[in-house]
Every structure is written in structure tokens, then in C-alpha cells.
Amino acid sequence: MAEESKKNDEEDIRILAFLCNWCSYAGADLAGVSRFQYPPNVLDVRVMCTGTISPYFVIKAFQEGMDGVLIAGCHIGDCHYLKGNYMTAKRFQVLREALKFLGLEEGRLRLEWVSAAEGEKYADVIRSFTEEVKALGPSPLRGKKAAKAEVGA
């Protein structure tokens, strides 16, 4: 029983997805409407714009034991708020660097532009990201939830 659950644990990759309301959340909706099947290892958090995704959110997710974090927003130039996704693109570079300090592989964090018409792309992203994270295995931070560090705000 215990062994089985351990095995499940390894299989059971945990991904948290931050989706912007206007494009990627809608893209995920379209994936649903179109019945494109993808692995159930992803839970999503809806935000108004990827620009609002503080690096703290991502670090918090890893601290909590997520194996992968996806940020998905409007294509560059399509931002509902004009330039929120430019900020995201910039912050993402910094965040990738920060992951190394946490002892995590870069591949655990992904940024994708998924439009409201790209249901299939959303499903593809989840499929390929799940595979990629699965290959990396469970996060080394999993279960080690260190003394609940203050992570800002």
C-alpha cells in the first residue's frame, strides 16, 4: 500500500499554471470545449494579466512542493493591458536565474504565449511540459517544506 502510493507519488507530477484571463485562460477553455485531452497533473490559477505574477508567486509554488510552474499569457503585442506580458517576459529571465539558487532545474519553469484561439496549443503545452517535468522527477523541494519562510507581501 505504502509502496504503491510512493510509486504514484513519482508518477504524480504536480504542475501549477498561472493563466491570464484574456488569452491563455480562454485558450484553456477552448481546449476544453474542443475536448482536447491532456494529463490531469495541472491545477490553474487565473490572474487578470501575466504582468501581475509576482516572482514570489512562482517561488512560493516551488516552496510548496510544485514540480513545475507554467506561466501562460497573451502573445507579445496582444496584451489586453497593452504591455503586461512584456514585463512578464523580462521577469521570466530573472526568475529562471533565481531557480538555480533554489537548486532547481530551469526546465521546471516555463513561459508560453497561448491565445484564446489556441486550444490545441494549450493542450500541447500541458502535455509536453508534463513530460519534461516528469523526466526531471519530483522536485527536490517536495516534502521539505522548510520553515515557512516569509516570502513577502
Next chain:
Amino acid sequence: MADKKQSKKAGSEAAEIRKPVGAVMVVGGGVGGIQASLELANMGYKVYLADSSPSVGGVMGMLDKTFPTNECSMCILSPKMVEVASNINIEVITLADVLSVEGEVGDMRVKLRIRPRYVDIGKCTGCGDCTAKCPVKIPDPYNAGLDTTRCIRVPFPQAVPGAAVIDPEVCRWLTKEKCGNCVKVCQAGAVDFDQKEREETFQVGMVIAAPGYRPFDAGRKTEYGYGVNQNVVTSLEFERILGANGPTQGHVVRPSDGEEVKKLAFVQCVGSRDTTVGNGYCSSVCCMYATKQALIAKEHLPGIEPTIFFIDMRAYGKDFEKYYTAAESRHGVRYVRGLISGIRERQRTKNLLLRYADEAGCTQEEEFDLVVLSIGLEAPCGLKEGLGLEVNEYGFAEADPFLPVLSSRPGVLVCGAAQEPRDIPDTVTQATAAAGIASQALHGARNTLLTRREHPPEKDVGGEEPRVGAIICRCGSNIGGFVDVPAVVEYAKELPGVVWAEERLYACSQDAQDWIRQVVEENGLNRLVVASCTPRTHQPLFRETLQSAGVNKYLFEMANIREHCSWVHMQEPENATRKAQYLVKMAVEKARRLEPLVEGESGVIPRGLVIGGGVAGMNAALNLAASGFQVYLVEKEDELGGLARNIHFNLKGEDVQAYVKELADRVEREELITAFTAHEIVDVGGFVGQFKTLIRDAEGRETLLEHGAVIVATGGGQYQPTEYLRGEDGRVLTQWELEKRIAEKDPALADVERVVMIQCVGSREEERPYCSKVCCTEAAKNALALKELSPRTEVFVLYRDVRTYGFREDIYREAREAGVVFSRFDDDVRPDVRDVAGTLQVRVPDANLAGEMVVLNTDLVVLSTGITANPDNAALAPMLKVPRNAEGFFLEAHMKLRPVDFATDGVFVCGLAHAPKSIEESVSQAAAAAARAESILSKDKIVTEGVVAVVDADKCSGCGICLQLCPFEAVTYDEEKKVAVVNTSLCKGCGTCTAACTAGASRLQGFRSDQIFEQIEAAASAWRE
């Protein structure tokens, strides 16, 4: 209210005798009809939006991308469609055709024939169970027939209304009384075969016709073999092929064998500029959409080789030229000048052989895998019969030469492609203009027919412990068929804070709303979680219900267990159930931390400011005044009129000078307009609803103006050439100088033997890489006028592309028929003008004669000089906090859907300040800008969303990062307290500032960090269970 202040119009007799009906019928639910409806509802009118199809959306809803930004069409349209659906003052009537329109302005009766849908819109949840069981396959109209759907189906995923429709001609029940599967399987009981066709008459004050266009039937050009050759498709079909939500999911493959396309050809002008099919006009949009499709195809399949066969590349709109040149030089789209005379199919490969005459006049044949016919736009049906409008020779609605939204019939306004082929931004502009013009006639009845939702006073839940209620929706079998709903309910009951949880077959049905209200009250709930479908479509409904139960609507959270769960994990019910539970936990944890939010309010000064007194500015001011608002009109020069004072007649022969003078007279007579000529803007302060603008006259006297909205109509300038001997030789004129002499009937012109016009002077060049849009038409117009004045005079027009779009093509053809010689030169060469022993001589290699040098001795050289941006824009832009583009023109909020708005609220733009354009386009834009301003000025107060950023002054360090990040200029710096302050009237709630705040002082209401952290923790802890 502003309406009561209006003095003149309401006092007029007509208004006193009969108060107008405060409702408008909008015919056509494409982007134009949608825009007009939203504007009107926003301005205080009841709207009936009738569409002949089962959903609004029109052609734009079928497009994959839009030019020149390659933006996703559905992404920008679908929020507008949802807005239409959720606005209680817009009644969408689908499957409806106009039978007749009767009555006068202010009191009209529109009779519609409404075909049965056979599905009750009120009951249908759009779940799709019926489609799954329907045995009748039909070609899917949404995918241009490229794949199949079923006889009963929701027209497309984003359809509004999102209800199924039955095609009666193929339905087995309706034709043979067999099957009836849909009735059996529909758990909502929505299928209704007893519906009958009916006629209904609506009483309205005005009618806006926005029926769009009919695509040209490509089969009529038999030489292209459409319908015979499998790999010849229309541009509309190709748009669906490119669509990620299309029949091939965006894979560029051939219909014949599903193979990826390597060589792709576009054939331009199919059904346009073609008198043999009766369409002498240019369809205005095909050059750009072909360029777009070529670019997108290349994006999807980098190895593809697109070739566009064209006559003239008409990249005349804002930023079109740059789009076109980038497509050619950077993205490898091949442009070949030449019309395809025939297409042959190879038998075995189904490849296509295209025959054309190259630039040297030699016949060429080239093989392609797929051919796209760029089909033109034809007039829609029903303009004459149903709406009773006069139409032109091509069947499009006849229109006023200066304000094309005015049709031949008072009371019926026309916008979009039904009047002339036009693109999305021009359609949106016209639709907005039409809404504004309608309001001028109806503003006496503003707000009279509006339905307002009344809600009980909100309970104060401030000190209460969170009491969360959770509803888990089965959505028929859509969720219930894959997710163990009772298990989710049991799980929800155990979550902290949850005091009540139950399941429901359809949480969104009308009776469910009453039930929700009841359970909220009975259980003393102060937070609600609904686990069902997407909040993008259903959150407004549930929030409304919560509000009706006396609970703040922001104390609501959704868990999307359908689109993001049951529908995407259909083969793994256990995992789907677990995920649904986790999603519910995340929602509950967030809901527990939600706080009631207050929607902000700020006052509105019901006065407008118009900057610039040219044709656009004067029209904007007059339009606002006609709707009953006071207007300040500020003009820097001593007299009104602007650039149009240099234009004497338009292409329809109308006297432009008389028009400009009449406008100036009307401005002077209008009591509601205060004109400040010889004044300049010194400073602009404040924000939407409450601006304060300081102006100064030549003597330095300053006046402070207070107003609620600003319309920027600063106009443009004329390029001042120094090339082509301009300034050195008196025989080198500009078009304006020539036009003046024609208008004054200068007798010397009769003796002129030869005139050479040179196009693109100062346009489409490195320094000004844009097309000035008007010069080709101007040249054709003046050439024709010269010919009329003295038929003996030889006129040569040296051009690069003739860009006489729309009906302007007629004048180009007339000019050629009158003997005007159009001679093309290549982009990289320029004609050479010189004085040879006193004779003015022009030498140019003629590109249509394989570059042979043509030498013309001439009496006059006329330069078609381009339009430049007003240099004053540079100083004005920072004052108004609005951007300019690289060429110095103002940059609108959104190229497609917000063509007269700025991102900064309350500031609008029209005329040449925005981009080069014709007078009638400036006038339309001015009316649109006035309508947009009216939507603010007509309100007592501006209500802002609850989801906005706030700054905790105690934590703010005053670093100012958020100020720079805000794209809406909503964050300012309080010099006294040394902290950032968010103006909630301007904040759009993106939260970009909050993510950058290192002190954690800036927070986005409803998406606060602590709330998101709870969601993250909930997700993690759920997984650990």
C-alpha cells in the same frame, strides 16, 4: 443631468410634439453591429440587435488573425460578444430578417421575420449532448464548409447566444418525423420542435444598418476553376484553414490530399476591379488580408513559399505600408505584379498551373500546390427591399458624400461594408459614429427605456467569519458524466469555512438562480463558490445572483471543473474527480480571504474639449453639441478650417470650400460651442470626467477650461518638397495649387498641352515610410478635371501603385477612359525633372515597359505631396499622457477595435491627427470620437470596477517603479506624502504594478498576493493529501 442642460434642440417643436423612442434597432451582428449596440446601450438606449444567422460575430468571428498587427481575431472579438450577451439592455434577436421599416426619425417601426431555432435559448446550456447524438452530418458553415458538424449544434464555441440551433432542412424529425434523439438526450428540455416562424414589429427611434457584405462567389470566375480544382480555395476558406480553431487546427494542408503546402499562390482582385462581373470597385481589404494570410501561413509552416499575384498593392491604411514592406523584405513573401489569366490542374498531383503575363508582357506559367482566391466584397442583401434604402450601381447603400453613415433615408443609418467595402477599424469607426448620430436624434429619450437591475442593500459582512457555500454543478452529463459529483460535494463539505454544499443539474438555469438566492439567505452565506464552467462567461450571472441576495458580488469565486477538468480528462474519471476536488479547494481557500469590494465613483463635468478647428475638430464639436453638450473648441490659428481650406472639390464634385465655410458658420452659430481661435494649449491636468485645461492666447492671457472629455483633432500638414525642381521652377506645382487653379477656372489651363503628375512625393520613403492614402485619388480626380476643362491636354500620372480603394476605383477607371496615361515607376527609382534649355522635361524608366526610358517634355509638373504629422503633437502628447507613433501621428488604444480611443480614458482622437485620410473618413472619425466622448459625458458619474490596484501608504517607499509600469497613467506620485497613489477611475486592474512592488504596498483587489498564496497552498496541500 446633461440632457436637461441642452437648450436648443429639446426646445424645438418636433421634440415637444412627440418625444422620440429611446430604442434603436441594429440590423446585423458583425463587429459593426456589435460596436453600435454596445455604444448605444452605454449611452442610455435600449437596443435590439437582429442578425440573420444563429449567432452574432459576423465574418470577423471567422477570421484567424487581423492585419496589420496579426492579432487573434476571436480573442479581441469574443469579449465584446460576451458583453453583448450580458448587457440587459441589448436584446439579441437571431435568425431574423428585416421585412419592412416604416415611420419617421424618432418613431420607427421595424418588422422582422424571425425563423425558428427549434431550441429554447433560455433553457439550452450549450452543453453539446444533442450534437453528440445527432445522426445528420452537415458541412460546418463556421468552417466555410471545409469540415462537417451536425444538424443540431452550437454554431461555434464562442457563439452568442451560446445555444444550439437546428437546421430544419436536414433535421430528420422536421423532415420525416424520425429520430428525435436530441429531445431524448437534452436534460434541460430545451429542444422545441413546436417553434414556428413568426413576424414581430419593434418600435424604435432609429435604425442602424450594419449587415456587412456578401463574399464574391468565386465560381463566377470560371477561369480559376473554383469548385472544380480541389486545391483552389477562397480566402475565407483559407482563413479557416489557418485558424487554430479551424478544420485543420491551423495546419496548412491541401484539401485534395492533406499534404503540407510548399508553394502557395494568392490571386488578387477576384471579383474586384472587374467590370466583367459587374464589380468595378476595389474591395479595399484583399491586398492586406492576403499579405496577412501569407505571413501567418509562413508562421505556421516556415518552409512555405507564398506568392501574391496582384495589380496594385493597396497598402494605404495606417501602418499597412510597413506591414507590406516587412512581409516582402523580411519574411520572404513574394509579390508578383500580374493578373492570373487561367488556372489548370495537373491530373495526377492536383497541383495547379497558373498562367500570367509578367512585367515584360511575356506569358509565364508556374506550378503551385495550393491557390487562394482573394475574393472581393459584394453588397449584402436586403438594403433596398427590407430597409428601403437607395443603392448605388454596385448595390451598396447610397450615402452622404461627407458623412457616409447617413443613408438616403432619414432614420436609417448605415455603417460598415454595406456602404462601401471597408476593413474592421473603419467599420468600428462608422458604427460608433452611427451610434452617436442616432443619439443626436434621440437624446431627449435617453435612459427612458433602460432596464436597471435593482438590488437589495448589501449586508455588512465585515466582522463575520467566512461562511462559504459551495455549489457543484453537474452540467447535465458534461461534468456529471466524468466527475463523481457527490464525492466532490462531500469533499467540499469538509473544507474549512464551508458551511453548506450541494450539487445541481444546471447551476446556471433561471430557476437555479432563485434557488441560490434562497440558500444564501437561509444559510447565512457570506461567500459563494460555484464549481461549474468558465468564469469568463458565467461569473457575471452568478455575481448578479449573489448581489440579488444582498451579498457583495466580489465575494464570489468559481472553480472551472468543466472546460479545465471534465472535458479534458474524459478517459480518467478518478483523476478528473480528484482534480475537481482540488480546484474546489483552491476556490474555497481564496473565497475565504475575499473581501467586499466597492466600485468607485467619480463625477463627470458634462462638457467636452476639442483641440483643433479643422474639418475633424469642427465636426466633433458640432456632433457633441447636437447631442446637447457644451463644447470648448480650441484652434491655434486665427480662423477655423484647417487643411481642408486647400481642397476645392471632392471626387463626387462637391464643393469642399462651401462645406468648410458652412461648418465654420454652424460652429459660430451654435450656442453650446465656445470657440477659442488663436489659442494654444498650455497644460492639461485631471483625468476622465474631470479635466482642467489651461489655454493661452497670443497676448498671453490664460483661460482655465473644465471638462469631462477631450477630443484631439490637431490635423496634419503637407509635405514641403524641395525635390523635382520645386521652388526653383514656377512650372512645378503641388496638387493643391493645381486644384485651386482648376476650381478658379484659370483660363491659362486651357492652353496647357501636357501635364505630368508625380505620385508618392514625400510618401512611402525612408523618412516617411507610410502611404498618405489620399494622393492617388487626388491625382485621378484632378487629372479628370483637367481633361474635362480641356480634353486636348495630355495628362500623365507617374505612380508606384494606384491606391484608389473602394469606389475611388471608378474615378481611376474614368480617368483612364478619358485618356489619362498612368505610367508606373519602380520603388527604387525616381523620375528625373530637369530644365532643358527652358523646356521642362521629365525622364522616367517605365516599369510597365520593362524599364524603357520615357522622356516627356511638359508644361507643368504636378507633385502629389504627402500628408505629414502635425509637429505640435509632440508637445501635446505628454500633456494628454497619450502616445505617438514613429511618424508623429497619435497612436490609438487598439488598431482594430478602439480606433478613436486612447489607452488613457476620456481622451479621443480623430482626423489627420490619427493618420492620413480623406475628408469623409475624417468626418466619420470625428462623429465616432464625439460618440465616444458622449458615452462619458452622458453619465452622472463614472463607476469603476472593484478589481483595481490600491497602494498601502504605510508600506509604500515612494520608489516610483509602479508609475513607470502603468500603461494607463493611473498611478501618480503624491509629492506631499511621498507615496504612489492609484486613480481608480483610470486603473484597469491588470496588476502589473503590484508584481513590481518590492515593498508589497501595491495590491490588486480580488487578486491580492495573500489570496493567490492561499490558492497555491491549497493546491499543494490538496496534492499532499
